[in-house]
Amino acid sequence: MKLFRFGEPGKEQPGVIIGDTKYDVSAFVKDFDEEFFAGNGLDELWELVLNNTATLPLVSDDTRIGPPVKRPGKIICIGLNFRDHAIETNAPIPTEPIVFFKATSAICGPNDNVVIPKNSVKTDWEVELAVVIGKKASYVNESDAHKHIAGYVLHNDYSEREFQLERGGQWVKGKSCDTFAPLGPYLLTPEGVDVDNLKMWLTVNGQIMQNSNTSQLIFKVPFLIHYLSQFMTLHPGDIISTGTPHGVGLGFKPPIYLKPCDVVELGIEGLGSSKQIAVAYKA
Structure with a gap:
């Protein structure tokens, strides 16, 4: 459904x-x-x-x-969960999931404009598979994780790299700007979905930037639900965004970042596609 x-x-x-x-x-x-x-x-x-x-x-x-889920309690993101993305950013391959939060105020519709934040020069894109929790989860066994899934959604985990990496503190500052979490176009319930083998892609102005598959995830969905539930209770409607493959703007030499009027399109097999036009911040 x-x-x-x-x-x-x-x-x-x-x-x-x-x-x-x-x-x-x-x-x-x-x-x-x-x-x-x-x-x-x-x-x-x-x-x-x-x-x-x-x-x-x-x-x-x-x-x-609009976004397929009304504003959830939390958006939990997993960093560097594709080996090729870790390599392109000169980061070590994680031995445990890298966990950070994204403010729920960043959520918007799948085809709404993405607003380049005030003073931003390094706004970047990240196509990601997101999981919506359907049942309260605390200290869940990996083998039972599937019982806690409501469905899957397409997510573009927009990131301002200067805010994220050069301003000190935690990544959340570069991840939480308004419009930085377009979700959808819909939530697909999990029955019959081979979540470990879904094609995923992203283009900027028609040029392929990211082209991968969820089979390349380091930490799979059931493990992530199990892992996160050891540290916090996951509530129905909460969202876990599972990480992005290589091809982000930061990984190019020199890096490529979004500017006004750029068009970002992305999709995941079975989860539909979305399109955002970049616009400059206006007070």
């Missing part, structure tokens, strides 16, 4: 995609948030949709698509 949210920023409504048809399910569901995922929301919704497709309102293709 594909879950999506539509409408103006801050006023999104829940929807379901079946085939190429988008249905408004706001009559059945308040929103795709922690409360929804914590209950039996997915199973109940699917049954309701199947029994009411003839009467559900349709969502037109020209309607704005």
Whole structure:
């Protein structure tokens, strides 16, 4: 099942995609948030949709698509989780996951503009597979991790490299600027998804920059859920972004960073694609 949210920023409504048809399910569901995922929301919704497709309102293709999850409690990111990305940034291969946070205020729709922050000269891109938690997880065994997954989403983990790497402190400063977490276009529930073998790609102005596969992840999804749950409780709706492959702007010699009017397009097999146009910050 594909879950999506539509409408103006801050006023999104829940929807379901079946085939190429988008249905408004706001009559059945308040929103795709922690409360929804914590209950039996997915199973109940699917049954309701199947029994009411003839009467559900349709969502037109020209309607704005928002992030598929209402602002979660936290976004947990995994750094340097592809060997080739670690190498291109001159970093050692991690022996344990590198964990950092991204502010939830960075979340936006998949096709919203990405705003180059004030005083930024090193805004970069990162196509990533993100996992949405569907069941509270604390001290979870790796073999049970799949029971805690609501689904998967496409994420562009935008990063301002000067803020991240040259300003001291933690990476969160370079990861959390407004619009730096476009999610979607939809959440794909996990049944039948071979999450360890999904093609992933990103282009800038039509030029391929990243072209890889989730098979190259160092730490796989079940291990990440197990690992993170040893240090914090994962709540329904929380997002884990699993890392990016080689081809980020920082890795080029000389580095390449975004400028206004650049067009970034990205996708992951089965999770759809998204497109952001870079715009300059305006007060």
